[in-house]
Amino acid sequence: MRDIVVVLAGLCSPPRDEKSETTRVQLLWRAVSEGESGALKSFQEIVNGGMGGEDGKWTPELVMGMLINPVSAIEIHPSLAAPHEPLITEDQWVHAMRRLIEEQGAEHTLRLLLHTLKGDYVGAGGVPYGYRNPDLEELEAQAAYQYGCQEVLRRLRREPNLLAQSIRAMRADESMDRKDRAEMLENESDPSLMREVMVVTPDTWGEVSEEAHHMVFGYLIKEIRPVGPFGLPGAERFRITWRVPESPPA
Template sequence: MATSPNPESHDALRSLTTALQELHRAAGRPSYRRISDSIKDGSYSATVSHEGVRSALKGLRTPRWETIESIVSFLAGSCRPLRDPATEVAHFLPLWRAVKEGDVGALKSAREFVLARSWGDDGGSWTPEMMAGVMINPFNAVELDPTLTSRHDPLISEEEWVKLSLRLIEEFGAEFFLYALLRILKGEYVGEEKGSPFGYQFPGQEMDEGTAREAFDFACDQIVRRLRTEPNLLARSIRAFYCDDSLDEEERQEVTRAESDPSLMREVMTISPENWPEVSEEARLLIFTYLVKEGRTVGRPGLPPEQRFLITWRIPELPDI
């Protein structure tokens, strides 16, 4: 039987109703009777009278879950473009549970969280799982090893993080907390796609001119060091450059234009640690392109260059024996 909402569930019912009305509009606003008749003639969880449909879409009462599931499934299949009924039903379940159970009802169970393989929906709105993910992330409490993260100042103390985590475990359960923590530690943290500083690096971090110069000078020092111990490094790197399928056409053309200059190529092919200070900037840039696949900033200003910059070589460096 449908039940009247408690005062504390009014906001949750409004959210559920708003979502139902959005789906109804996307389906072309079919009449209540048409929705009811179509559900009755189809394979749905429960039949719904046209008055029941009206009550649900108007937010007059909180229907049974089977009623919501049937209405949502029908409307999803009527949308243009079509929406996946199973996906829409999964979206509406926490909205309906929030009306019945409050904020805890809106949170996915540990099993639902694992199966979802994400922190939220595709609508861009913040979910309870996302809020919990931000609070659980240990990045906020500790300065992780520089091989895992950019250097940063913790936002909260370790003691505060532990207290907060205990509260989350009490509210959401240890199983959800541990699965969420594992997801974070694998790099699947809230904000990763946008480069937000909630995780292990800043994917979209751009260098200013001074930082770029500092990074280039550091890379040049490392190139000289490797040339001193690996005599055939340049030739191997050139071969690796031309075998790299990830290069874009613009980068290849830029290198081809540089290689058409005989004097420049003489500088490049006769490079050695001893004559490195005398070669032109253009020759250094071309050698850098051959040897370095990627360079990025992973540490805050003020740190030693080896902690601030990370070089990905085309020919990986052999570990010291």
């Protein structure tokens, strides 16, 4: 199979990479003979070539890697890692592990689990579970803010009254952090800043100050957090909780 793929890859115009084409066809070859489970990379293939996702798209291996990581299901004891929010329930993790053992075998699953625990996990940035690399954290915060502003402008174009509705929703939100509320009230005491905020539109966004951008961002967005690794498009990487839920487009 490999020899045939190498020859055909060289005959393509332009020629295709022999290694990547061999890997791609090998998974398809196994899927034909073994079914869906055969389309997953073997443990050694993952060690040698990673779980994929370089093009910003989720692969079956990335999904498997996220599910197999215990940190996705439990908040590890503070003596072992910093606090974090689990992504799935413990029952979901057990179900995923049981299915992986049934389809791939216990040895493959256990080796992959150990490989994950040694630090090669989905979203790894060279830091322990629950901890953040300051540089990566800053980059992630900037990316989240840029994506959030992009979505704010999109909604403001569709919903002209959204800003006023969001301000009312924020003031009625009893769950809002006291420090955030105090900061917002302090900013609202600045008349010149509030004049900028109240007249901002998608067309005038570039003409107002960065402080006004932050104010509008805080009025419209209650929370924005990462749900996917670096490299994914903003819509797949971040999840926004709006103060006023978005209605489906007409």
